[in-house]
Amino acid sequence: MINFLRRTPLYPVLAGIYPRLHNFYIWLVWQICYLLPVDQHKIVFSNFNGGGFGDNARYIAEECIRRKIPYKLYWVCSNPALPFPKELNLVPPNTAAFVYHMATAGCWVDTTRKLYYFKKKKNQTYIHTWHAGPGLKKIERDAGSGLTDKYVRYAQRDSKAIDLLLSNCRFWTQCFRSCFWYDGPIMEKGLPKNDLYFQDQEPLRRMIREYYGLPMDAKIVLYVPTWRENRKLHVYHLDFEKCLEAFTTRFGGDWYMLVRMHPNVNAADFDIHYTDRILNASPYPNSQELLAAGDVVITDYSSCGFDYIQLDRPSFLYAEDYDQMKRDKGYYLELSDLPTPVAFNNAQMLKNILDYSEEEYEQKREVFMQKMQYYDDGHASEAVVDYILEHTK
Structure with a gap:
């Protein structure tokens, strides 16, 4: 039926009307469900408003299941x-069932903004x-004009x-106070997904x-760039093959590149020639497992670069649009504050790999x-579940 409508002149009209009708429908269902009692022994988890079993919500849910x-x-x-533990009941987003469970749950756990109507x-x-x-x-308010008015309202x-x-370091708590339009409690116990870093890494x-x-002795470098609001692709020109050659020359061993694009972009849009040494890691369901298993990370503005600094593993920054991003959103730190070698083009990137100094990195890292002032210690998920049990009696 949908395919038939796409071929008719009515489709553009219907496509414009449907979102408004659906939004009104969701609003109406919220008004009704808001009248229902709350079940304090019900938790609704959301990862990017309908995503897979991942990010911080995953590790909180797993702790609930474990206990x-x-x-x-x-x-x-x-x-x-998608694969999920049998203990989790799946609910499709922005449906009547979704609204019912949200309106009657004693606790919501979200990894990102609620960009839809809700009534708490x-x-x-x-x-x-x-x-x-x-x-x-x-991010957020600190990004200034880099955000749309609609997003700011949401x-x-x-x-x-x-x-x-939740915060995993003193610096991040201070950032939240300035950027998040929020002055309530902040739990400084680490991030639940970072608990994985404090487990035995060998498995x-x-x-x-x-x-x-x-091979079991393979060295893995992860390329994990973040996304741009304009969706432009011109900033992803890292020369994978030459980077692998440079890593082999500088560190020895057999190196492989796992390319992991941000979930907000379509990995299929990037003209990447994957080989037996350059692998597409975008479909892998849990980025945190990839990071825990890697040896080196290359990113632009993603927090995983800071994760690797915390883990005392080599982290490299590659950002062709550094100046443009600085104008659009700005940065919390100067490049001189980072122990991470910084490159704005491939020639600089290769030089940074070949000239990498462990001694210089360690001095700056300290x-x-x-x-x-990081708080991560492997027990963030436990702390969150303790909080849930205390506040949903």
Whole structure:
């Protein structure tokens, strides 16, 4: 039926009307469900408003399952074919079922902004985990004109509903206070997804190498760029082959590149020639497992570059549009504050790899770590579940 309508002159008209009708429908269902009682033993988890089993919400849900808390657990998911634990009940986003469970759950756990209509009750607890730790690029209110007016309205409304925000370092707490339109409690216990970094890494390293058919002694460099609001592709020109050659020359061993694009971009849009040494890691369901299994990371503005500094693993910054991003959004830190070697083109990137100095990196890293004051210790998920149990009695 949909394909038939696409071929008719009516389709552009219907395509314009449908979102308005659906928004009104969701609004109406919220008004009705708002009258229903709250079940304090129900939790609704959401990862990017319908994404897969990942990010901070995943590790909080797994801790709930591990401790066998007597709660009903729901996960907002737009693709039920994705793998999920049997203890989680899947709910499609922006449906009547979704609204019902949101309106009657004692606790919400979200990794990103609620960019849709919602109506929170006073006896509901909203835990916002955000989906990243500190990074170079400014976010939210600090990004200024880099945000649309529509997004700002959503963000301000979302922040007013939050009961708890999570932070993994003193620096990030200070950033949240300036950028998030939020002055409520902040739990400084680390990020739940970073708990993975404090487990035994060897099983994860073996698992990822087996998954991609790599030798157990393979060295992995992850290329993990973030996304741009304008969706332009001209900033992803990293020369993978030459980078691998440089890593082999500088560090020795057999190196492989895992390319992981941000979930907000379509990896198929990038003209990347994958080989037996350059692998497409965008479809892999859990980026945190990839990061835990890697040896080196290359990114632009993603917080995973800071993760690797915290883990004391080599981190490289490659950003062709550094000056443009600085004008558009600005940065929390100067490049001189980072222990990370910085490159704006491929020639600089190759030089940074070949000239990499562990001694210089460690000296700068020590100063950086004192500035950030990280809280991660592997127990963030436990702290969040303790909070849920305390506030949903």
